[in-house]
Amino acid sequence: MIKVRKSDERGHANYGWLDTHHTFSFGNYHDPDHMNWRYLRVLNDDLISGGSEFPNHPHDNMEIFSYVTEGKLEHKDSLGNIAQVRPGRVQLMSAGSGITHSEYNPSKTERTHLFQVWIMPSIRNTEPTYQELDYDLEELNNSLKLLVAPESNEGAMTIRQKTRIYTGQLDTNKSINLPVDRYGWLQIIKGSITLNGHALSVGDGAGTKDENALKLTAQKDTEFLWFSMD
The missing domain is CATH 2.60.120.10 (Jelly Rolls)
Structure with missing residues (x-):
């Protein structure tokens, strides 16, 4: 969903x-x-x-x-x-x-x-x-950067919940697969993308549940946050 x-x-x-x-x-x-x-x-x-x-x-x-x-x-x-x-x-x-x-x-x-x-x-x-x-902003180019995680050995800030927070940027026409957990939330900061075919632009968000795979494709240069939750 x-x-x-x-x-x-x-x-x-x-x-x-x-x-x-x-x-x-x-x-x-x-x-x-x-x-x-x-x-x-x-x-x-x-x-x-x-x-x-x-x-x-x-x-x-x-x-x-x-x-x-x-x-x-x-x-x-x-x-x-x-x-x-x-x-x-x-x-x-x-x-x-x-x-x-x-x-x-x-x-x-x-x-x-x-x-x-x-x-x-x-x-x-x-x-x-x-x-x-x-972190170096260059790390975000067409990739994900893990910022927050439940375990302290993941190179991110440690949160007291089963939640991971990523940021990322995609150039126009580039795609990336999101790490999938039972629940997720995608928030678009800049640009526009499709998430499994759903069109999203600046300020839009999307909640996911029980999806087996999640693919982002940028229609314009895009910055986003991805929350992955059990």
């Missing part, structure tokens, strides 16, 4: 400093038909104006993954971590029993494009942790 979620079907809010789209119910947007996909609870597509921030706020019992496609995002948390996320650097915050943090666009003039992802953990009230991963 493949279930397409078109970009213009998502929840949307514009606060001036933040223009955001919600794939699943979040904040003031509630849709009982789109609460989550397996462990994937939040998938927000955020445009943050220069000099703007999410003020310090708490989280608990959620795995929070940040993927920046444009600009930078400065992170500060109650564990003492201060870092900037950017293209080629991702972060994973395991909120566990409780953590507070703030996020800030350090540029006064350039916007930040952020995908904010929440994964429901397999175990609750654990010790909060913070991780970062740097």
Whole structure:
């Protein structure tokens, strides 16, 4: 089964400093038909104006993954971590029993494009942790890059759930086979592709379940995220 979620079907809010789209119910947007996909609870597509921030706020019992496609995002948390996320650097915050943090666009003039992802953990009230991963953007050319995995020996950040998160880029007319688990979610960041014949473009997503094979073919140069879940 493949279930397409078109970009213009998502929840949307514009606060001036933040223009955001919600794939699943979040904040003031509630849709009982789109609460989550397996462990994937939040998938927000955020445009943050220069000099703007999410003020310090708490989280608990959620795995929070940040993927920046444009600009930078400065992170500060109650564990003492201060870092900037950017293209080629991702972060994973395991909120566990409780953590507070703030996020800030350090540029006064350039916007930040952020995908904010929440994964429901397999175990609750654990010790909060913070991780970062740097990689060469050239690694993404017509291939997949594993960013998050359940086991620490896979060369990725370690998540407290049976979930793997990949990023990738495909040139026009190039194809790739996605690693298949029982559930998956594909989110298109740039360009347009087909997924087993289903056409997807910027902002579109697709949930998969019990598919034996998944093939991506780029119609235009494409960037995407792939979530593989048991």
